[in-house]
Amino acid sequence: MNPHHNPSRRQLLARCLAVAVALPAFSLQARAQGRPVLKAGDQKGGLRALLEAAGGLEGLGYDIQWSEFPAAAPLAEALNAAAVDSGPIGDAPLIFALAAGTRVKAIGANRSDSYGTAVLVRPDSPLKTAADLKGKSIATNRGSIGHYVTLKAITAAGLKPEEVNIRFLAPADAKLALTQGSVDAWATWEPYTALAEVSRHARVLVSGRGLLPGLSYLAATDAAIAAKRPVLQDFLQRVVKAQLWSYRNVDAYSAALARIIGIPPEAAKLQFERRQQRWVSIDAQVIADQQGTADFYRQVGLIKQPLDVKGTFDTGFGVAG
Known part of the structure; x- marks a missing residue:
């Protein structure tokens, strides 16, 4: 487990394009016409679904080339490879990206209820508390907020990281491993948590409520901030307005989200209503909470060097609704 391992730019680009579902059909024409192009990374149920549902993509002065990723880690790799300019990323995956040397900054921050970032078990599992995870196998994405909530949950219960067996799997593979019984638990996030609950494939063993600060970000590469700042500011503002809508x-919105990302309406509404996501200013508390996440990852040995997060924020982007 070495977050400093930094594959070549070519390897990263190949890997991120392998997992991204890109829709670049209009981008070459757009460049020819001189309109700016924002290469926007996204995650399932993320910014594109929100903007489309809210009508937030009308009247753009630029074109958007969307790429969807199954989790934050491959999105971070795409940022590192300059395959995308910007994308939504949680506090913990951003720490990993920065520790790996990715030249990226958080330009917008939001807070939400962390209940849906959770460790799930099968409905018939005998496990009742985080302490019961001792010696058990837990599937999650390396460096994800699922990885983060796992470590927070077990350390709060008095366990050490080496007392559980973490298996790094993508969400679809982790869900399958849990339902088939090849792992004891699955640490994940919304909308996967709500979907598992509604379909009765799993129940929440430990939620992130009280364990995590509930922060996530819109991140952008240093190069994109330098070259496309007005575009990024407009995009962020549209996201903020769409969230308020x-x-x-x-x-x-729940009905549109369910249709766009292909999940049952009740799952879409459940995860949306309980998240209560709000875009906030990047203030001293946001930076302090992010520093706490970095310090925790250093404490448990997932990053090897102390990380001062102050320089990883660009506070010049407004989020006024």
Whole structure:
């Protein structure tokens, strides 16, 4: 487990394009016409679904080339390889990206209820508490918020990281491993948690509520910030406005989200309503909470050097609704 391992740019680009579902059909024409192009990375149920549902993509002065990733780690690799300019990323995956030398900054921050970032077990599992995970196998993505909540949960229960067996699997593979019984638990995030609950494939053993600060970010590469700052500012502002719209139109947004990402409406509404996501200013508390995450990862040995997070934020982007 070495977050400092930094594959070549060519390897990273190949890997991220292998997992991304890119929609670049109009990008060459757009460049020919001189319109800026924002290469926007996304995760399932993320910014594209929100913007489309809210009508937030109307009247753009630039074109968007979307690439969807199954988790934050491959999105971070795409940022590192300059395959995307920007994308949504949780606090813990951002720490890994920065520790690996990715030239990226957080330009917008949001807070949400962390309940849906959770360790799940099968409905019939005998496990009742985080302490019961001793000696058990837990599937999650390396460096993800699922990885983070796993370590937070077990250390809070008095266990050491080496007392559990963490298996690094992508969400689809982790879900299958749990349902088939080849792992004891699956640490994941929304909308996967809500989907597992609604389908009764799993129950929450430990939630992130009270364990995690509930932070995630819109990150952008240093190169994109330098070359496309007005585009990034406009994009962030559209996301903030779309988020405000979504909470005024819960039923409409939940139905649109379910349709766009292909999950049952009740799962879409469950994860949306309990997250209560709000975009916030990058203030001293945000930076302090992010420093706490970096310090925790250093404490448990997942990053090898202390990381001062202050320089990893660009506070010049507004999030006024």
